[in-house]
Amino acid sequence: MKSPLSPKQGTATGTATPGPFASFVRFVVCGGGVGVLSSAAVPLLAALMPWAAANALITVASTILCTELHALFTFGTGRRPGRREHWQSAGSATAAYAATSAAILVLHTVQPSPGMLTEQIAYLSASALAGIGRFLVLRLFVFPDRTSRPTTPSTAVTLPLRPTTATPAFSAAA
Template sequence: MNRGAAKVSGMTTTAPRGAAAREGTTMNGLRLIHRHAASFVRFSGLGSAVTLAASAALALLSQWIPWMAANALTTIASTVAATELHARVSFGHGRPGLAGHVKSAATIAVGWLVTSAALGALAALRPGAGLVLQQTVYLSATALVGTGRYLVLRLSVFAEQAPRPRTHDGAWSRTAYDAAA
């Protein structure tokens, strides 16, 4: 029986050309979606946990040192902790190194600008906005920033590297690397 043929009730049927390849592609696509969804859930959970811990640390520190200093310290500490956790746990990347920390801090700085702009726009458009509307705008902007931050970290800062094949003598083969990509 040829590839793609199946025996059904004594009759042989043939699957359309490429059906097995499409099935493999679909399974690979599902695995990819599952892997990224799991990574996003870990990213969200860890980010939330670090934010809550930073909030508690800020409340405690602000009793002994000025609030602005406590805020700066907790922001720096939580950024470093979150970067380490995201690199290792969310993305399975390993230690992020200085460049990873700097790029991650840049995404946080951009996020702060976006949330600040959203609240500034709200204040300009609705000067007497209540707490519920302010929190709705803030949390919506934060969710947007978090999703954008995930994408930047996943696709750029902690991107998966393509394996680079070696030749039989251990040297990197540019031809083999190009062929694998």
């Protein structure tokens, strides 16, 4: 029986394409790892510039880094992402940022002075849902599994490479 973590073979580039579960685990590890590093980098950079500017710079850098990691490792494309993939990834990251910001805005509208624990629960819940949405967008649209779809329609007619000779049903020499 094939393990859900074992990769599918046979992509156009000859690299192994991880299955959905393995891709999700890799997505969490890569995205989470970069997220932890980013959360440490923002305050360090904020010592040199306004916090909003530091956060924006780190967000752009971490999105570019994550897109590279997701293309090469998470989804096993076997190649670095192009501009299209970077823009699509940036779009999904922007949507995730908007979702988490909206969750906090709604929380502060419903409860004007929430405690830190309540705020973290709302933020992390929204982040988890946004992360699942981002994973699906990246897996299905940005870095789709090319092995599961035919690349060209199978309507070609095969012709023999050399003419065949017919064998007579009876022999003239009797």
